Amino acid sequence: DTEVTQTPKHLVMGMTNKKSLKCEQHMGHRAMYWYKQKAKKPPELMFVYSYEKLSINESVPSRFSPECPNSSLLNLHLHALQPEDSALYLCASSQSPSGSYNEQFFGPGTRLTVL
Amino acid sequence: DAKTTQPPSMDCAEGRAANLPCNHSTISGNEYVYWYRQIHSQGPQYIIHGLKNNETNEMASLIITEDRKSSTLILPHATLRDTAVYYCIVRAAYNNNDMRFGAGTRLTVKP
Numbered sequence: 001d002t003e004v005t006q007t008p009k010h011l012v013m014g015m016t017n018k019k020s021l022k023c024e025q026h027m028g029h030r031a032m033y034w035y036k037q038k039a040k041k042p043p044e045l046m047f048v049y050s051y052e053k054l055s056i057n058e059s060v061p062s063r064f065s066p067e068c069p070n071s072s073l074l075n076l077h078l079h080a081l082q083p084e085d086s087a088l089y090l091c092a093s094s095q096s097p098s099g100s101y102n103e104q105f106f107g108p109g110t111r112l113t114v115l
Numbered sequence: 116d117a118k119t120t121q122p123p124s125m126d127c128a129e130g131r132a133a134n135l136p137c138n139h140s141t142i143s144g145n146e147y148v149y150w151y152r153q154i155h156s157q158g159p160q161y162i163i164h165g166l167k168n169n170e171t172n173e174m175a176s177l178i179i180t181e182d183r184k185s186s187t188l189i190l191p192h193a194t195l196r197d198t199a200v201y202y203c204i205v206r207a208a209y210n211n212n213d214m215r216f217g218a219g220t221r222l223t224v225k226p
Contacts, residue, residue, distance in 0.1 A: 004158070033214075042200075042202065042216035042217060042218060042219055043159065043216050044216070045214060045215070088156075090158050090159070092158070092159075097210075098208065098209045098210060099208060099209075103149070103161035103164065104159075104161065104214065105161070106158030106159045106160065107158050108157055108158050109156075109157075109158050
């Protein structure tokens with residue numbers, strides 16, 4: 001199994017809703033990532049988990065709350081989002097947080113629309 | 116900020132080689148050059164990476180200049196399915212967290 005899966009594929013939510021995005025990989029990778037991608041822009045790194053511990057938070061607002069329950073799963077909990085948070089949210093994983101052969105494998109993304 | 120500069124767009128005829136340039140004049144000795152591509156509405160896909168030697172795999176070749184200040188990704192026989200945004204990324208080997216995507220090059224392969 002060499003893929004990263006993300007659910008749901010699409011999500012529409014109101015500004016008062018609470019929702020979660022889910023990411024899963026079964027490649028034994030020990031580093032997992034969340035990226036945000038606005039339309040026609042490159043992906044921007046949000047969070048990095050190394051060995052299930054949060055190692056990087058790129059000054060992301062607290063309305064985004066990541067969670068890594070185990071080495072295969074990564075969640076992104078969403079609460080009180082704004083319309084400008086509408087974007088494609090990408091999850092990725094790599095074998096470890098460092099090393100020269102650590103290409104990242106990306107999932108297909110969750111397209112989020114905040115009304 | 117991204118450490119690379121790429122042309123915003125390029126066209127290529129189907130079946131011909133696509134040569135995508137990337138400038139990384141501030142690259143340091145322990146930094147690798149990575150290439151990813153993103154086909155419309157999909158997640159980015161790893162293509163190839165290198166440190167200073169030229170590299171080749173089943174998808175592409177990577178040519179890095181001797182001074183390492185620039186590189187070229189070569190798709191030897193472009194197909195319509197290679198139409199995508201191609202990202203050149205420079206990052207240190209010890210720090211996979213430092214994946215900064217630049218604006219990339221939008222490659223359009225035409226019949």
